Each structure stands twice: as C-alpha cells, then as structure tokens.
Amino acid sequence: MEQEFSSSLLENAVSSLSRLPGVGRKTALRFALHLLRRPSDEAVAIGEAIINLRTGIRYCSVCHNISESEICPLCASPKRDNSVVCVVENVKDVMSIENTRRFDGLYHVLGGLISPVDGIGPDLLEIQSLADRVKAGGITEVILATGATVEADTTNYYIYRMLTRISPELKITQLARGVSVGDELEYTDEVTLARSLTARTPFEL
Amino acid sequence: MEQEFSSSLLENAVSSLSRLPGVGRKTALRFALHLLRRPSDEAVAIGEAIINLRTGIRYCSVCHNISESEICPLCASPKRDNSVVCVVENVKDVMSIENTRRFDGLYHVLGGLISPVDGIGPDLLEIQSLADRVKAGGITEVILATGATVEADTTNYYIYRMLTRISPELKITQLARGVSVGDELEYTDEVTLARSLTARTPFEL
Numbered sequence: 001m002e003q004e005f006s007s008s009l010l011e012n013a014v015s016s017l018s019r020l021p022g023v024g025r026k027t028a029l030r031f032a033l034h035l036l037r038r039p040s041d042e043a044v045a046i047g048e049a050i051i052n053l054r055t056g057i058r059y060c061s062v063c064h065n066i067s068e069s070e071i072c073p074l075c076a077s078p079k080r081d082n083s084v085v086c087v088v089e090n091v092k093d094v095m096s097i098e099n100t101r102r103f104d105g106l107y108h109v110l111g112g113l114i115s116p117v118d119g120i121g122p123d124l125l126e127i128q129s130l131a132d133r134v135k136a137g138g139i140t141e142v143i144l145a146t147g148a149t150v151e152a153d154t155t156n157y158y159i160y161r162m163l164t165r166i167s168p169e170l171k172i173t174q175l176a177r178g179v180s181v182g183d184e185l186e187y188t189d190e191v192t193l194a195r196s197l198t199a200r201t202p203f204e205l
Numbered sequence: 206m207e208q209e210f211s212s213s214l215l216e217n218a219v220s221s222l223s224r225l226p227g228v229g230r231k232t233a234l235r236f237a238l239h240l241l242r243r244p245s246d247e248a249v250a251i252g253e254a255i256i257n258l259r260t261g262i263r264y265c266s267v268c269h270n271i272s273e274s275e276i277c278p279l280c281a282s283p284k285r286d287n288s289v290v291c292v293v294e295n296v297k298d299v300m301s302i303e304n305t306r307r308f309d310g311l312y313h314v315l316g317g318l319i320s321p322v323d324g325i326g327p328d329l330l331e332i333q334s335l336a337d338r339v340k341a342g343g344i345t346e347v348i349l350a351t352g353a354t355v356e357a358d359t360t361n362y363y364i365y366r367m368l369t370r371i372s373p374e375l376k377i378t379q380l381a382r383g384v385s386v387g388d389e390l391e392y393t394d395e396v397t398l399a400r401s402l403t404a405r406t407p408f409e410l
Binding site (some may be wrong): 007008009010012013015016017019020021023027029030031032033034035036038040042043044045046047048049050051054055056057067068081090091092095125127 | 213214215225240248257259297
C-alpha cells in the first residue's frame with residue numbers, strides 16, 4: 001500500500017528519491033525524514049551536489065570516461081603511457097583499475113557489453129571509436145579488461161576480430177584468469193582452476 | 206579502502222550522498238553513476254526536490270507535525286475532532302495512523318521519547334507544548350499512541366502524571382496491546398499474551 005503524504009514537498013522528495021537504484025518508497029521516506037532533521041545547509045549541499053554532478057560532468061571525447069572537460073585528465077596527462085589502452089566496460093572499472101596503481105596507460109570505456117538478449121549490439125557501444133583510435137596509430141597494446149561473463153567473452157571476441165583486421169601486429173591481451181586472493185581451492189570452480197593451472201607462473205617469495 | 210575519484214564533481218556527489226542514512230560510499234557511487242546515466246532533467250528534479258523539501262518544510266506550531274504553513278492542514282481542518290489528541294513519537298507515526306483512516310482527531314508530535322541513556326530529557330521534547338494545549342481547554346481525550354518500549358513507557362508515565370495534575374477529569378488512553386494480526390500464538394511473548402488475555406473483547410464475526 002502506498003502511503004500518501006499531507007505535504008506535496010515531502011511527496012515530491014519521496015517520489016524523486018525512490019528513483020535511485022534499489023531505493024523504494026520506504027527508504028526514500030527514511031532519507032527524506034533524515035534530511036528534515038539535519039541542518040538546512042547539509043540538505044541543500046546534497047541537492048546541489050546532485051544537480052552539479054549531472055549538469056557539470058561530460059564524457060571524455062577520447063576514452064569516454066567521465067570528465068569535467070573535453071579531454072579527461074587521464075588522456076591529457078603527459079605521464080601516462082599512450083601506447084597501451086585498457087578497454088573496460090564502464091566508468092567504475094576505470095576507478096577500480098586506477099585504485100590498484102599498477103596501470104599507467106590510457107583507457108577506453110565501452111559503456112556496456114554486447115548482449116543480444118538485452119538488444120545491445122556493437123553499434124550501441126564505443127567500439128567503433130576504439131577502432132578509430134587504433135587506426136590513428138601509436139597504440140601498440142590493447143588490454144581487454146572485462147569481467148569473465150558470457151557477454152564479456154562475446155564483446156572481447158568481437159573487438160579482437162575487428163582490431164586484428166585493422167592492425168595485425170597489434171598486441172591484444174586480457175586480464176589473467178585465476179584463483180582470487182583469499183579464495184580457497186575447494187570452492188574455486190573447475191574452469192578457473194584449469195585455467196590457473198595452465199597459466200601457472202614461477203613461484204615468488 | 207576509500208576510492209579517489211578523478212572528478213571533484215563526482216567526489217562531491219559521492220560524499221554528499223553517503224551522508225544519507227544507511228548509505229556508504231559504495232552505494233553513493235552507485236547512486237551517482239545511475240544519475241549520470243539518466244536524463245539531465247531527472248537528476249536536476251531529484252536535487253531540487255531535496256532542496257525544496259528542506260527549505261520549504263516547517264513544523265506546525267500547534268502539533269509539530271511537518272507542514273508547509275504555520276498551522277498544518279490537519280490542525281486547520283474543520284472536519285477533524287479537536288477534542289481528541291493523539292500523542293505520537295514522530296512524523297512517521299502520524300502517517301501510519303492517518304493511513305489506517307480510523308482516526309479523525311488531532312495529533313501531537315513529541316519529536317522523540319524520554320531516554321536518560323541518550324541524554325534525552327522531557328525538556329528536549331514537545332511535552333510542555335502538549336501541557337499548554339491541554340491547559341488551553343477543549344481537549345477531552347489524550348491518546349498515548351507510542352510503541353511498547355521502555356522509553357515509550359517512561360514517556361507515557363511522565364505525560365500521564367503531568368496531564369492528570371493539570372486536568373484531573375481528562376481521559377487518558379493508550380493503544381490496545383495484544384496479539385498482532387498474522388501472529389501465531391506460539392511465537393507471541395508472554396507479556397503480550399497476558400495483556401491480551403486480560404483485555405479480551407467480545408467475539409466478533
């Protein structure tokens with residue numbers, strides 16, 4: 001049963017907040033009542049941060065990562081190795097990889113994965129723009145840094161075929177598959193175990 | 206480990222959104238990335254709804270329920286029975302009782318319950334203003350509509366003592382305690398069971 005609120009401002013806030021992912025009307029009401037108990041400045045700051053986020057952020061015209069300028073700071077940085085491009089599904093993946101501090105190349109954000117079931121074909125993703133970057137020259141390696149799902153495999157295969165046709169000498173790599181840190185062997189699936197056995201590496205102390 | 210974002214707008218949105226109750230930085234990031242994928246209008250509408258909520262809503266000077274005017278629509282309504290006042294802990298309780306559509310009196314929102322452990326004494330709550338309403342006359346019944354906790358019992362006892370001193374003929378009632386609809390007797394606690402046995406009512410078809 002939907003609650004009706006005497007106040008249209010509250011009703012408006014609750015129906016707006018319940019548009020956030022995973023937030024129903026009950027949680028939205030909890031957010032709204034919390035905001036009412038907090039100082040006015042704080043609630044206004046949250047509202048403005050949302051508006052500024054959406055109106056101020058654009059997408060980098062090179063790598064399609066979120067940016068506040070035409071070219072994002074990563075693509076514009078002279079410190080990054082622009083011969084290596086790491087292809088990822090979304091903006092969050094860029095953050096995850098940046099947090100490892102183990103990659104100094106550039107990115108290419110696809111904006112999703114090929115998924116015929118969901119009606120997402122290659123033309124809806126930033127795949128052509130990746131091909132254009134490779135065609136423009138200067139890129140020696142493309143890392144396909146996607147998850148290990150069927151959609152990821154499909155997308156990777158599609159990109160692999162396209163890029164090898166454009167530039168046969170291009171090095172195309174993918175993330176190592178193997179046992180995750182902290183995983184017990186007992187609970188590791190067979191495919192992962194088989195792959196990590198085949199791709200075994202010299203023992204390191 | 207806290208993620209750092211290349212964009213200050215994103216950082217700002219994430220740290221703002223993570224101030225909502227039960228929302229950590231991970232969820233806040235999910236909210237922010239969702240907002241970035243939605244049309245600009247929608248994100249701006251959410252931001253504005255939050256700002257308008259906090260800046261537009263005030264508290265009714267009579268019952269302390271949320272209101273958009275000096276006196277809330279419930280207190281101002283000629284259709285409501287202003288001789289009965291239902292005392293509740295917070296704004297949400299008003300909504301819950303209104304949703305039953307079984308009460309046509311007025312409310313009084315305490316803004317909390319007496320809780321010595323949390324340092325909340327009667328002076329921090331709207332108890333004096335309740336006494337003033339009773340003193341002003343016209344109220345024949347006060348319903349103590351709180352939950353069944355120790356704090357609620359303490360608060361009810363305090364209010365009961367205060368109001369009977371002011372107006373000995375005032376009718377003071379409380380919500381019926383008993384077996385909840387849908388509860389199995391097997392899992393009902395002894396105190397509730399004892400009370401519902403003592404307060405048994407004629408069988409209704």
